[in-house]
Amino acid sequence: MITPQEIKKKAERKYVSFLQQLVDNKPFEKLVIRGDKSYTKTSFPEFEKEIQLIISQSKEKIGFGYSLEFQNVKTKSLGFQTLPTSIFFETENDFLKFLGRKNEVELFCKSTKFTLETFPDLKVWLIKNPKKVIANQADWESILKVCQYFKQNPKPNLYIRELPIKVHTKFLERNQAVIRELLDILISEHIKTEEKLFEKRFNLKFAEPQIRFKVLDKKISHKFFSGLDDIAIPVSQFEIMDLPIRKVLVVENKTTLYTILTLPKMSDTIAIFGSGYSIINLKNVEWFNVIDLHYWGDIDVQGFEILSQFRGYFPHSKSVLMDKQTFDKHFEYDNGTPTNISAKLNLTSDEQELYNILKENNWRLEQEKIPFEYVNNNLDLD
Template identity: 30%
Template sequence: MTKLNENWGRLPDEVYSHIKKLEWDKQKNLKERLMHKRKFPIEISLGTPTADQILDNMMYFKNFINQWKDFPQQHWIKWQDKKYNTLGLQRIPVTLILNNLKELFEFLGPDIEKRIEKLSKIIEPLTTYDQRFYPILIQHLSIVEQLTPQESINITSLLQQLTPNMGKGLYLRSLPLKGIDTKFLENNKILVSALLDVLYNNAIAQAGNLLKWLGCLDYPKGWLIVKPLCKKTQESLAGLPILQMDQHTLTHYELPANNILVVENIQSGLSLPELPDTIAVIGGGNNVNWLSAQWLKNKRVAYWGDIDSWGLKILSLSKTFCPHIQTLMMDEETLKLYKNNMVTESESYSDIPVNLDSSEKDLFIVLQSNKYNANRLEQEKLPNDYIQKKLKEWKNNQNF
């Protein structure tokens, strides 16, 4: 028997709040109820008072009795005749008892009854298609409640059309579905994946996700800006002065220049001067996995980023993927020249990055020591004439 607290005389509103919080507001408990994993009956003690408690607050006792007498579903209330030495025989409500889901939802009120009725209409087409779907639908209750009955019917249509590897060489939005738009599939892929796992013996989970099971291409991600720095390289890129590539494409597409300049920040990359036989890849930040590309092994590659703990961390990560990458304008010489332009990082990376060379590790330690009363020199704080000079030195010195 569940007790709300140690006080006597729990009123209907208090009992309602307790049951709603326990049985409806807590999603875990609600799901267990809907899957018949929580046992009935629900029994709530109403708190039988002692004679002293009644005498101390007779008005509350009368209110307690009257409210439960007025409670419409009297068949849920267990009353008990109790004899008190000082008060005589009193008929006391002792327990609220709810025997099943129907009674629970009726007790919780018409708004919740409507939600359950709507939920039943949403679930029905799917459980009619396959009864095994019921626990999956309850597990994904918050998603299912957002559907309409028609959308539930549409999901049954999807389940009949989707087959392994049907999307080979296609993006998800290009699947040849009949009567269903692919955006609907994309918006509901979590639920659809779970239901397909029932039909295909967990094959979607084993494949990794729905896209892999369907054989679909991953959507492009990790976009980078590619900017040719001379007319020749621009002509080799269809005359485009600037373009974007995702990291997957860039890994497999060789850029038509012997010199590849990787620049951490977009604004600094867009303001680069003309540089023969050079293409800049700009604005990747931590997105440097593409530097593992095989075609880069035969290129001169340089990296230029902010002189701060995070810039040096990205440089170290870049060297993991491209060990022959060279470093530009990330040294103490640059730091000393423009120390007055330094600022303080809001949050610093603390561990010395492992793939830095000795001078770069020393620079990291200098930044941590606060030698210059600041620990960050942004790319944008370097003057253009200095940038041009250093880039020309790198371009012209093959032994740089």
């Protein structure tokens, strides 16, 4: 026979649909709980104990909660007995007091009512996500303040913490997930749907990644940077940089970037710290399409995979010092990091052959282990 605890569990499962009906303004209907219709007790005292337990927590005894309807039913072992054949909540008050959710629902109704008055477009979202409203109940008023601001200013072009919204400075950062869902609906025509980062998606300023580069031409460093040759600027500024550059060398590791400074100076050339897979930050540099691009990475599977990624952005890119001759001459039998990538890479036949050897044996030659003299004699950017 079903117990009061089991009735509560089943009632809890109906809570979300109840909340959804509230948002949809549907009246409460008698809510039936399906009970266990098999009665297997062979001892009358045990049977009587179960019956009394379920009655003790019913509306008849405590003034709210589930109601019971009884019928005289023939049991297998105890003959005819008066048993509860229907368990139901007759009113909304009975249901909520039984679950201990009355105050929670009052706040939920207040929040959803104000939300629908302010943003009718959110009705479908509210119906689908009542538990998110409950989970964010304490902050719901502030969440709507943020939504109201963006509705009126869909392209703020400000940093998150300088938005003129009367909420805590870190509030939006802490509540980005639910705010994002709401703004996707409310200002859908203004968002950048392809962007995942909140700031980019909703037209905000943000702390951009920095592109660090070395100017290898003294004339350029003196004319444009007061003699400075080790520079870092935001991606957006790097994308529009206008310098008389003909060649770019992208290196994978920071140590190698330092080494570049000791190389003979190269005219019209800069070297960029690619920082491994962060090379994605360079993908929108359109002026790369009209200059010579060279990539120098570790001779391991990741180095060639990053080269392939870079060449996916700029097909004319060439690799330097990532050949079998360099590998055979300087390899010290270091282990690499295994890869799970199986897709076809943007590599030349020679690069692919070396990549296969590295992958099969899990080998690695880090670029900083190549002696400077060898680099100086073999780094060819022509």
